[in-house]
Amino acid sequence: MRVVAALFSLLMLSSIAVAQEAKPLRIGLLTDMNGPYTDNDGQGAIEAAKMAIADFGGKILGRPIELVLGDHQNKTDIGMAVARRWYDNENVDVIMDVNNSAVALAVSWLTKEKNKILLATSAASVDLTNKQCTPNTVQWLSDTYALAHNVAAAETKAGAKSWFIIAADYAYGKSLQEEATRAIVENGGTVKGFVRHPMGTADFSSFILQAQGSGASVLGIANVSADFISTVKQAHEFQLGMKIVGMHVYILDVPAIGQAAMAGLQFVDVFYWDMDEKSRAWSQQRFFPVMKRMPTTNQVNAYQALIHYFRAVQAAGTTDTEAVMKKMKELPLEDQTGSHGYVRADGRVIRDMYLFEIKSPAESKYPWDYYRVIKTLPGETGYVPASESQCPLLAKK
Structure with missing residues (x-):
């Protein structure tokens, strides 16, 4: 009976482990869907993020990757409400984009409080990685x-x-x-x-x-x-x-x-579609057929940031925030767009x-x-x- 009980316990633990591994990795893309910033970010950033997810086969560490969308409407209170709901109730692991500096600064502090990760691919305030820096934020867009x-x-x-x-x-x-x-x-x-x-x-x-x-x-x-x-x-x-x-x-x-x-x-x-062979190939063959125009830096950032995050998760072997952030700051930038550079200790992405x-x-x-x-x-x-x-x-x- 003891052997049977032990086997049963092992099977239960194995089932729990499999269930945990199958839990989706949820990425929350918080952007301006209909306002003044939507053309240069918006749907183009969403499509670029989908491309990054597709390039990893839609899974990471055996977990399916899900992209969740939100509109901050360029209002800090609305952006914070969405971010808080995502973190507290919808199991979102990472928030990205946030193309409004006031919203991004508020979400950055919330992200630190919740010990999650913010990929600020479209926020330009220098304070994000300067006097209001946190160990949980990486800033892709060139700052002010x-x-x-x-x-x-x-x-x-x-x-x-x-x-x-x-x-x-x-x-x-x-x-x-x-x-x-x-x-x-x-x-x-x-x-x-x-x-x-x-x-x-x-x-x-x-x-x-x-x-x-x-x-x-x-x-x-x-x-x-x-x-x-x-x-x-x-x-x-x-x-x-x-x-x-x-x-x-x-x-x-x-x-x-x-x-x-x-x-x-x-x-x-930092980016122009016609800079080199890689930037041309990604822009002309991946982005343009979907959006019918060339990408902005914000939209390329959405792809680059997720690729770098996924590479860090793979290298860390976990989605633990501290371990992933450590790897993001150790690994050089490298992807199909021709990205190169690194993440500085303050979370600032350093590129030419x-x-x-x-x-x-x-x-x-x-x-x-x-x-x-x-x-x-x-x-x-x-x-x-x-x-x-x-x-x-x-x-x-």
């Missing part, structure tokens, strides 16, 4: 320091000494403005004024008139997506007469505004960035041939230096 500091420094060094800045009036826009201002002043320039606008502003005429009246020679635009498109279009309608510098530009902005109007504009980014310039229509040789590389900005120098970081996870050098 990398975006604004690099382009503002490059343009100021090249002679753009007098600036006026139009910024979005929330965490992301304010951070872009502050980082750009610091770079301008450090490189011998001046900011003659700035103005902030609400998200989703339709009429930028008063802001553009203030820029014209400032006497500045450069208009720095510290907003993104629909707001950026509206600002540039209206600046051209007013025949602004100022050099325009974009601090966060997406490839979809070019056809939305018009390539002729965008020609000559410089900005920084590029100073791009938008070609004129006459210079483009085929569809989506929009960018030329002006300069490579090494990842080691393009982000907040360890010596300046306020993140306690990052050892000062």
Whole structure:
């Protein structure tokens, strides 16, 4: 009887282990489904995430992978409610995307509280991996320091000494403005004024008139997506007469505004579909057939982040948060898009960035041939230096 009982106990334990192994690994993609950020992220990020899951056969460590979708509607309370429900009631292991800095910062702290993992593939606030860093967050999107500091420094060094800045009036826009201002002043320039606008502003005429009246020679635009498109279009309608510098530009902005109007504009980014053989193959053969357009950095980030997370889970042999985060920071970035770089101790993904310039229509040789590389900005120098970081996870050098 004792032998039978022992065998029965072993069978029960084995059944429980199998049941636990079969428990789905749930990824919560929290994004803007219908608002101003949906074109540059939204459905394209969802499709890219599905591609990453498919590339792992839909399973990891014997567990099926499930993608759960949520819309934060660019409201912190709604985003937090979704994230909390996912963590508390729906067994979500990882949240990704979160393309609104205020929502991302709140979700980052909740993720730490719940000891889960946040893959911030579409949030740009530098605070995520600086003064509000946590051991549970990895930030893929170039942050506001990398975006604004690099382009503002490059343009100021090249002679753009007098600036006026139009910024979005929330965490992301304010951070872009502050980082750009610091770079301008450090490189011998001046900011003659700035103005902030609400998200989703339709009429930028008063802001553009203030820029014209400032006497500045450069208009720095510290907003993104629909707001950026509206600002540039209206600046051209007013025949602004100022050099325009974009601090966060997406490839979809070019056809939305018009390539002729965008020609000559410089900005920084980490990805362009036509950079090399791998980026072209993934963009043309995987992404374009589904979305009928080339991917934005946010959408590529969704693929890259999940591939890196899955590789870390495989290497760790577990989905335990501490073990997986350790592996994510040990393994180099490597995937079908041609990604390269690493995750720094503070959770900041370090990759080379590029100073791009938008070609004129006459210079483009085929569809989506929009960018030329002006300069490579090494990842080691393009982000907040360890010596300046306020993140306690990052050892000062």
